[in-house]
Amino acid sequence: MSNAKAQKSVLWDWLTTVDHKKIGILYLVSGGFFFALGGLEAILMRIQLMFPNLGFVSAQTFNELLTMHGTTMIFLAAMPLLFGFMNYIVPLQIGARDVAFPFLNSLGFWLFLFGGILINLSWFLGGAPDAGWTAYVPLSSEYSGTGIDYYVLGLQISGLGTLISGINFLVTIINMRAPGMSMMRMPLFTWSSFVASALILFAFPALTVGLLLLMLERLFGATYFAVDFGGNVVIWQHLFWIFGHPEVYILILPAFGIFSEILATFSKKRLFGYSAMVFATLIIGFLGFMVWAHHMFTVGIGPVANAIFAVATMAIAVPTGIKIFNWLFTLWGGRIQFTTANLFAIGFIPSFVMGGVTGVMLATSAANYQFHDTYFVVAHFHYVIIGGVVLGLFAGAFYWWPRMFGYKLNETLGKWFFWLFLFGFHLTFFVQHFVGLMGMPRRVASYLPGQGLDSLNFVSSVGAILMSVAFILFLVNVVVSVKNKSEADPWDGRTLEWGIPTPTPEYNFAQTPLVRELDALWYEKMHGNGKLKAAEPLDDIHMPNGSILPIFMSLGLFIAAFGLIYHVIPVTVIGLGITLGAMFIRSIKEDHGYHIHKEDIKKEEGVG
Amino acid sequence: MDPHVTDPSAPLKGKPSKKAERQLAREGKQQIISFVFMIFLTSIAFLTVASDTIPNRFAIPFILIIAGVQVVMQLYYFMHLNERGNGWTNIMLWTGFFVAALTVATLMLLIGVTKY
Numbered sequence: 001m002s003n004a005k006a007q008k009s010v011l012w013d014w015l016t017t018v019d020h021k022k023i024g025i026l027y028l029v030s031g032g033f034f035f036a037l038g039g040l041e042a043i044l045m046r047i048q049l050m051f052p053n054l055g056f057v058s059a060q061t062f063n064e065l066l067t068m069h070g071t072t073m074i075f076l077a078a079m080p081l082l083f084g085f086m087n088y089i090v091p092l093q094i095g096a097r098d099v100a101f102p103f104l105n106s107l108g109f110w111l112f113l114f115g116g117i118l119i120n121l122s123w124f125l126g127g128a129p130d131a132g133w134t135a136y137v138p139l140s141s142e143y144s145g146t147g148i149d150y151y152v153l154g155l156q157i158s159g160l161g162t163l164i165s166g167i168n169f170l171v172t173i174i175n176m177r178a179p180g181m182s183m184m185r186m187p188l189f190t191w192s193s194f195v196a197s198a199l200i201l202f203a204f205p206a207l208t209v210g211l212l213l214l215m216l217e218r219l220f221g222a223t224y225f226a227v228d229f230g231g232n233v234v235i236w237q238h239l240f241w242i243f244g245h246p247e248v249y250i251l252i253l254p255a256f257g258i259f260s261e262i263l264a265t266f267s268k269k270r271l272f273g274y275s276a277m278v279f280a281t282l283i284i285g286f287l288g289f290m291v292w293a294h295h296m297f298t299v300g301i302g303p304v305a306n307a308i309f310a311v312a313t314m315a316i317a318v319p320t321g322i323k324i325f326n327w328l329f330t331l332w333g334g335r336i337q338f339t340t341a342n343l344f345a346i347g348f349i350p351s352f353v354m355g356g357v358t359g360v361m362l363a364t365s366a367a368n369y370q371f372h373d374t375y376f377v378v379a380h381f382h383y384v385i386i387g388g389v390v391l392g393l394f395a396g397a398f399y400w401w402p403r404m405f406g407y408k409l410n411e412t413l414g415k416w417f418f419w420l421f422l423f424g425f426h427l428t429f430f431v432q433h434f435v436g437l438m439g440m441p442r443r444v445a446s447y448l449p450g451q452g453l454d455s456l457n458f459v460s461s462v463g464a465i466l467m468s469v470a471f472i473l474f475l476v477n478v479v480v481s482v483k484n485k486s487e488a489d490p491w492d493g494r495t496l497e498w499g500i501p502t503p504t505p506e507y508n509f510a511q512t513p514l515v516r517e518l519d520a521l522w523y524e525k526m527h528g529n530g531k532l533k534a535a536e537p538l539d540d541i542h543m544p545n546g547s548i549l550p551i552f553m554s555l556g557l558f559i560a561a562f563g564l565i566y567h568v569i570p571v572t573v574i575g576l577g578i579t580l581g582a583m584f585i586r587s588i589k590e591d592h593g594y595h596i597h598k599e600d601i602k603k604e605e606g607v608g
Numbered sequence: 609m610d611p612h613v614t615d616p617s618a619p620l621k622g623k624p625s626k627k628a629e630r631q632l633a634r635e636g637k638q639q640i641i642s643f644v645f646m647i648f649l650t651s652i653a654f655l656t657v658a659s660d661t662i663p664n665r666f667a668i669p670f671i672l673i674i675a676g677v678q679v680v681m682q683l684y685y686f687m688h689l690n691e692r693g694n695g696w697t698n699i700m701l702w703t704g705f706f707v708a709a710l711t712v713a714t715l716m717l718l719i720g721v722t723k724y
Contacts, residue, residue, distance in 0.1 A: 174696050198700070202707050238715055289707050293718065302723035 016546035018102035021504055023109050024088030025404065030113050031080035036471070037120070038072035041065045043468055046428075050461040052449035062445035063130035064147065068120070070133030071151065074247065075158060076116040078389050082254045083112075083165055085396050086193045088404055090169065092497035092504070093190045095178025095513045095520075100171040102544045103586075108165035110554040115158025118561055122150035132443060134244070137225040137236040141217045146565055152215045153561035157554070159204055159211070166200030169193055178496075179535040180515035184278070187495045187519075188271060191278050192257030195285040196250045202289065203246035210239035219564055234299060241292035249288040252384065253281060255392025256323060259345045262399050263327050265491050266342035267334025270519060273326040280319035280326075287316045297368040306365040313363035320356060324349060339491070340414030344395035347422050348387060355383030358433065373443075376436030382429045394421070394474070402486035406503045410484065413477040421470035427463025431456040494522035499532040501605065507541045507596055510605050538602070540595040547591075552582040642685040649674045 014022060045065050048056040057065065091099055099105050122128045129147035131140035140148045173194045177186070186194075214236065216222035223229035225236055264271040271277060293301060293309040327349060336342070358380040362371055371377060394417075402408050435456050440447060447453050488502040496513060499521040511534035517523035524530055560575025562568075624632065653671040656662050684690040689698060717724065 170700075198703075201700075202704055206711075232719060234719060238718065242711055242715075289711070293714075300723065301718050304724040305718055 013546070015551060016106075016548045018098075018106045018544050018546050019506060020087050020091050020099045020102065020105060021404075021506075021508075023105050024084045024086075026109055027080045027084035027087055027112075028404075030116070031077050031084055034072050034076035034116060034120075035078075035081065038069050038077050039468060039471060041069040041072065043464055045069065046461040046464040048445065049447070049457050051458070052447050052454055054446060057445070059445035060127075060130065063132075063443070064123075064128035066443055067129045067132055067135075067147075067151075068123075071119065071129070071155070072116075073385075074133060074251070075155060075162075076112075076119070078251050078385070078393070079162065080112055080116075081393050082196075082251065082389075083109075083162075085189075085258065085393075085400065086169060086196075086254060087165075089400060089497055090190050090193050091172065091176070092403075092500070092508060093187045093495050094173060094176060094181055095496050095509060095515060096172065096176035097508050097512075097541065098544070099168050100176055101168050103547060103550065104164050104168050106547065107550040107553060108161040108168065110550045111161030111164065111557070112158045114554040114558040115154045115156070115161065118157060118558055119150050119154030122147045122154075125150075134237075134240055135214070136240075137214065137217075137233050138227070141214060141225050148214075149218060149565040152211050152218065153564060156208065156211050156215070157557050157561065159207055160557075161554075162200060163204045163208075166197040166204070169197040170201065173197075178509075178512050178515055181520070184275065185515055185518045185520070187257075188260035188274070188277055188281075189254065189257035192253040192260075192281050195281050196253045199246045199250045199253070199285055199288060203243045203250065206239050207243035207247075210236060210243065213239070215564075219567070234296075234301075237296050237299065238292070241295045242289075244295065245292040246285075246288045248384070249284060251389045252392075253285065255389045255396075256281065258392045258396040258399070259327065259348055260330075261495065262341050262345045262395050263330045264519070265399075265494055266337045266339055266345075267331050268337075268492075269330055269334040270494075270522075271326070272329035272332075273322075274518060276322055277326050280322045283319040284316060287312065287319070291316065294363055294365070294368075297365045298372045310363050310365040314360055317356060317360055324353060339398070340409070340411055340418055341395045341399035341491075343415065343418045344391045344398065347418065348391040348395070351383060351387030351391065351422070351425070355380060355387050358383065371436065373441055374436035375432045375440050375442055378442045379429045379432035379436060382432070386425050386429070391422075394418075399491070400497075402490045403497055403502065403504065406486060407481055407484045408486040408490055409477050410481045413473060413480070417470050417473045417477060420473065421467055424463045424466030424470055427466060428460050429463070431459050431463075435460070489521075494519040496520050496532065499524070505601075505604060507543065507601070510541075510601050511538055512536050538598055540598055541601065542593055542595055544593045545591050547586075549582045549586050553579050556580075556582065639685055642681050646678055646681060649678055 014026070017023060017026075044057060045062065048054055048062060087099070087105065091097070119129075125146070127145050127147045129135065129140075129144070129151035131144050131148060131151075135148060135151060140151075173186070173190060213222070213224045217225055223231045225231045225233050227233060260271055260277060291309055291313045293305060294313045297306050297309075327345075331346070338346075358376070362368055362377065362380055398409055398414055435453060436442075438452055438456075440453050447457070486502065488500065489498040491498070493499075496515070499513065500509060509532075513520065513532040514535040516527075516533070521532065524532055556575045556577070556579030558575070559578065560572045563570070563572030563575055653674055656667045656671055683701075688694070689701075
């Protein structure tokens with residue numbers, strides 16, 4: 001049965017795959033595409049703001065650009081790219097052959113992709129959403145065109161995919177760990193993915209409800225937010241930020257995990273204060289739910305409420321500080337190798353601390369009245385998201401590239417890329433603190449000359465151009481390094497994913513490994529023969545069959561969304577029919593998967 | 609060889625052990641007691657609403673509380689949350705409940721006309 005697979009075409013294989021490694025790469029490719037798209041939107045905005053009173057894009061286009069930049073970067077770039085790493089690496093790190101629900105994993109990916117495509121199609125069909133990525137009502141409910149409908153339905157569909165993936169990771173990490181891999185022996189990237197997935201599970205329902213209310217209001221004339229009918233506009237802001245604040249931690253926690261892996265590997269030391277790191281991750285995840293109103297200090301929720309949320313917000317600095325010190329102590333006295341991945345991790349520490357410090361400034365609710373809606377806020381969240389998440393993504397890319405693609409990225413080009421990107425990033429956003437303190441509001445299409453804003457905005461735009469040059473250098477690196485074949489364990493790694501042959505076999509582990517310590521592979525290198533011990537005899541491996549149904553389920557929702565946006569009921573019915581039909585087929589069709597035989601495994605592993 | 613080793617969906621053969629039998633008997637007793645108790649709670653809720661002497665001000669929170677008790681009993685005695693191996697289910701359930709309750713309570717305070 002196992003040979004039947006090899007005959008299928010490559011394209012069909014990728015469209016129907018349920019293998020966590022291939023889905024991880026699909027996430028990385030599509031997330032990378034949306035990242036480039038969001039970057040392009042940012043560059044267009046920075047060109048418009050390079051000089052005062054420039055007419056490079058119209059004010060309406062500028063609104064659409066800023067909305068799509070935020071939406072794309074958060075929902076369609078950062079999160080899917082992290083999902084890519086989580087998909088590929090987490091099962092390997094816990095010694096599993098796949099995630100708990102391979103079919104759902106594929107469904108989660110295709111829902112995300114179709115949702116993302118739907119949002120971006122709005123550019124060609126009557127204008128993109130233009131109410132900011134937060135889509136505050138009544139601007140988004142009463143004063144915007146069909147762009148917001150694309151936003152609402154696209155996010156609803158891709159949000160469904162995210163929720164499915166989050167649940168999948170939770171079940172995988174709880175149930176699929178190899179023998180001996182207790183919770184407190186899990187690598188920190190797995191731990192932070194676990195906490196981030198729990199945040200997805202609890203935070204996304206708030207977004208789903210908010211988007212549902214907005215959809216009912218826009219498409220069916222409901223009045224939840226319409227003040228003249230007794231509605232309340234602040235409800236949207238609450239619902240959005242109850243989701244929106246944990247979302248920030250959904251992004252940053254996996255990045256923290258990536259840095260923890262890299263700093264330990266390239267310092268040749270065990271991660272300092274492992275249990276404190278786990279504890280801090282949990283506390284950050286928990287506190288992330290208790291602080292959403294700090295986005296709404298100026299709404300007028302009252303001084304006591306403001307004070308409570310201000311204090312809760314500042315409290316998050318404590319576990320984050322624990323993490324920063326633990327990273328520094330991991331480096332302390334270590335045999336540090338300055339690889340590109342480690343440079344990104346080391347560059348992250350001061351960059352992120354700066355974002356954290358402005359975060360505490362913004363949390364001071366009295367001062368917030370001054371900072372609110374200025375470029376100071378823009379500078380702050382770009383410092384945490386680029387200085388934290390994006391540097392983490394690039395660090396992870398350089399670190400895990402040999403594992404995922406079998407070749408090493410060029411280190412010289414990589415270091416050029418790092419320095420250019422870091423320099424460009426600080427150039428772009430450091431000056432924006434001052435632009436904001438001088439009073440330039442965010443989300444405006446232009447500014448007047450002679451107000452002291454000209455030169456700082458120019459500097460900021462130059463930095464943005466440097467960042468895009470750096471990113472192009474990264475893409476060049478990906479292409480020119482292909483011949484740079486890598487061995488299975490190029491970094492002298494510590495965790496399970498480096499203990500298997502390269503390219504990673506379809507079944508990951510020929511025999512489920514036995515885990516004896518934290519940093520399982522390192523322990524075997526120090527106390528064993530350097531090879532992972534097996535927890536089971538070599539036997540046939542049961543594998544799931546691929547399926548094309550996830551694409552049809554997602555396509556159905558995609559079509560139904562068009563029917564809703566243009567009020568054509570038959571199209572909606574057809575779309576939902578396709579989705580439900582695919583679900584029905586999935587339910588009644590028995591699919592037992594197939595086996596990879598012991599002999600084939602022996603041949604591939606080169607034993608016996 | 610026991611067919612279960614190769615196929616977990618095969619029907620069990622043989623009799624349960626003495627220990628398993630005692631366990632089943634205890635569980636059965638627990639289920640009957642909690643079933644009777646839940647019928648008792650339901651009738652109290654019904655009586656509270658039906659009787660004219662009990663004011664609504666008391667009746668509404670009272671039947672909500674006993675409804676909550678019933679939900680918890682349903683989860684633990686009939687949906688087997690009290691058994692071993694459900695630690696994670698319990699953690700997730702109560703964390704979710706705690707976060708949701710805190711959020712809803714805070715929202716009710718913040719959206720009201722009075723500002724704190």
